[in-house]
Amino acid sequence: MMIGIWLMQACKVNEDNLQVKTQQLPENYPVADTDSTGQPSQWKEYFKDPALLALIDTALINNYDRLQMLQRIEMSHTDLIAAKGNLAPTVDAVVNGSAQHMAEYSADWAGNEGAVYADGSPMRRTIPDYFLGFEAAWEADIRGKLRNEKKAAFSRYLSSVEGAHFVTTNLVAEVAYEYYQLLALDQELEFVEKMLANQEEALEVIQYNMEAGKANQLAVQQFEAQVISSKAQSRRTAQRILETENRLNYLLGRFPQEISRSSNYVMMVDSLAVGSPNDLLKNRPDIREAELMLEASKFDTKAAKAAFYPSLSIGAGVGFQAFNPEFLFRSPTSIAYGLVGQMAAPLINRNAIKAQFEFAKANQVDAIYNYQETVLKGYMEVYNQLTNLQNLQEVVVLKNVQSATLEASIETSKELYRTGKATYLEVLVAQENTLSTQMELIDVQLQEMLTKVNLYRALGGGW
Incomplete structure (x- = not known):
C-alpha cells in the first residue's frame, strides 16, 4: 500500500524531457567554398615561422591560464572517481569501545540486577562493550540516480578537456596575434627611420638653398618640423615594440626579455580548409x-x-564483540554479525526535492540556450572573418600600388625641386603622403594576418 502511494506521487513529477525551440545551421558560408572537409590544421602545420613556433611551444608549457585549466581537468577527474565510487559498496574497518551506566530504576536495569554473564561473573550497572570488525553499506541504484550522477560527472570531465583545448587554441592564436603585431611594428620603425633619413637629406638641401638665396627660413622650418615629427614617431613606435614584447612575455609566463623573431614581415600562414558550418560542431572545442x-x-x-x-539501502556488519577484551577473540562465541535493509521515500514536505528538481530543469534549459548561443557565435565569427579577409586582400593590392606610386613621387619631387619646377611644399607633401600611405599599407597587411589568425581560431584551431 505504502509503495503504491509512493509510486502515485512519483508519477505526478513533471517530465524531464524538455523541449526548446532550436535553429538550424545554414548549409554553407555565402563567401566560402564548402567542398573541403574543414578539418582544422595543427598549429605546427599552419604557422611556418620557426621563431613563432618556438614561442608557442614555450607558451604551452609556461602559460598560467593553461596550467590552471589543466588543474581543472584534474578536479573534474576526481569528481568522476567519486561518482563511480558511489555505485560500489563501502566497507569500513571498525574498532569501537563504549560503556553504558544504567540508572538504578531504569527500564534497562530492571530485571538485570543479579544477572550473570556467560563466564559466571555478575552483571554490573556499568556495562563495557568492545567491537572489532567490518561494516559495509550499499545503496541499490534501483532508479538510476547514482548512474546518472556518474554520467553527469563523466560529461563534465570531457567538457573540462574540451575547455583545455579551447584555452590552447586561444593561447596559440594570442601568441601569433602579438607576434605579427611585433613584426608589423618592426617594419613600421624601419620605414620611419628610412623616411627620416630622406627628410634629413631634404633638410640639408633646403638649408643649402637658403644660404644660396634660393629658399627662405619658412621652408627650412617646415622641413625641420617634419624631421622632428618623424623622430617622435620613431620613439613612440619603439615604445609600442617594447610593450608588445612584454605582452608576449606575459603569455609565455616569463619576465620581460627580448623576443627572438624573424627579420622580415611576410605572410607565414597557409590557407585554411573552411568546410561547412556543420564542421564547427565537431571542430570547435567551445561548442x-x-x-x-x-x-x-x-x-x-x-x-x-x-x-x-x-x-x-543495505547495511551489514561482522566482527568480534565482548564486554571484556580478554573474551574478544573467543570464536565462535564472540562473533557478532548483522544485516539490515531499508527502503525509504519522501512522503510529506517534499519541497526541497521539488526545488532541486526544478533547479536541475532550469539548469538544463540554460545549458540548451548556452549551446545554441555558442553555435551561433561560432558561425558569426567565421562568417565575419571570411568577409573581412576577402575585403582586406583587395585593399592590400590597392595599397601596394598606391605606396609604390607615392614612393616614386618622392624622387620626382626632389628632382623637380632641384630644377626649379616644383616648390618645397610639393616635396613636403610627397614625403608626408608616402609616409602616411606606407603606414596604412603596413596596418592593412597586419590586419590581413590577424584576420587569418582569427579565422584559424574561429574554425576551431588545432590542438
Whole structure:
C-alpha cells in the first residue's frame, strides 16, 4: 500500500524531457567554398615561422591560464572517481569501545540486577562493550540516480578537456596575434627611420638653398618640423615594440626579455580548409564543451527526478564483540554479525526535492540556450572573418600600388625641386603622403594576418 502511494506521487513529477525551440545551421558560408572537409590544421602545420613556433611551444608549457585549466581537468577527474565510487559498496574497518551506566530504576536495569554473564561473573550497572570488525553499506541504484550522477560527472570531465583545448587554441592564436603585431611594428620603425633619413637629406638641401638665396627660413622650418615629427614617431613606435614584447612575455609566463623573431614581415600562414558550418560542431572545442555540459545537465535532471522515488539501502556488519577484551577473540562465541535493509521515500514536505528538481530543469534549459548561443557565435565569427579577409586582400593590392606610386613621387619631387619646377611644399607633401600611405599599407597587411589568425581560431584551431 505504502509503495503504491509512493509510486502515485512519483508519477505526478513533471517530465524531464524538455523541449526548446532550436535553429538550424545554414548549409554553407555565402563567401566560402564548402567542398573541403574543414578539418582544422595543427598549429605546427599552419604557422611556418620557426621563431613563432618556438614561442608557442614555450607558451604551452609556461602559460598560467593553461596550467590552471589543466588543474581543472584534474578536479573534474576526481569528481568522476567519486561518482563511480558511489555505485560500489563501502566497507569500513571498525574498532569501537563504549560503556553504558544504567540508572538504578531504569527500564534497562530492571530485571538485570543479579544477572550473570556467560563466564559466571555478575552483571554490573556499568556495562563495557568492545567491537572489532567490518561494516559495509550499499545503496541499490534501483532508479538510476547514482548512474546518472556518474554520467553527469563523466560529461563534465570531457567538457573540462574540451575547455583545455579551447584555452590552447586561444593561447596559440594570442601568441601569433602579438607576434605579427611585433613584426608589423618592426617594419613600421624601419620605414620611419628610412623616411627620416630622406627628410634629413631634404633638410640639408633646403638649408643649402637658403644660404644660396634660393629658399627662405619658412621652408627650412617646415622641413625641420617634419624631421622632428618623424623622430617622435620613431620613439613612440619603439615604445609600442617594447610593450608588445612584454605582452608576449606575459603569455609565455616569463619576465620581460627580448623576443627572438624573424627579420622580415611576410605572410607565414597557409590557407585554411573552411568546410561547412556543420564542421564547427565537431571542430570547435567551445561548442563541444557546451554540448557536453548540456549532456551533463540532462543527467543531473534525471538524477534529481529519481529522488522522488523509493531508495533501497543495505547495511551489514561482522566482527568480534565482548564486554571484556580478554573474551574478544573467543570464536565462535564472540562473533557478532548483522544485516539490515531499508527502503525509504519522501512522503510529506517534499519541497526541497521539488526545488532541486526544478533547479536541475532550469539548469538544463540554460545549458540548451548556452549551446545554441555558442553555435551561433561560432558561425558569426567565421562568417565575419571570411568577409573581412576577402575585403582586406583587395585593399592590400590597392595599397601596394598606391605606396609604390607615392614612393616614386618622392624622387620626382626632389628632382623637380632641384630644377626649379616644383616648390618645397610639393616635396613636403610627397614625403608626408608616402609616409602616411606606407603606414596604412603596413596596418592593412597586419590586419590581413590577424584576420587569418582569427579565422584559424574561429574554425576551431588545432590542438
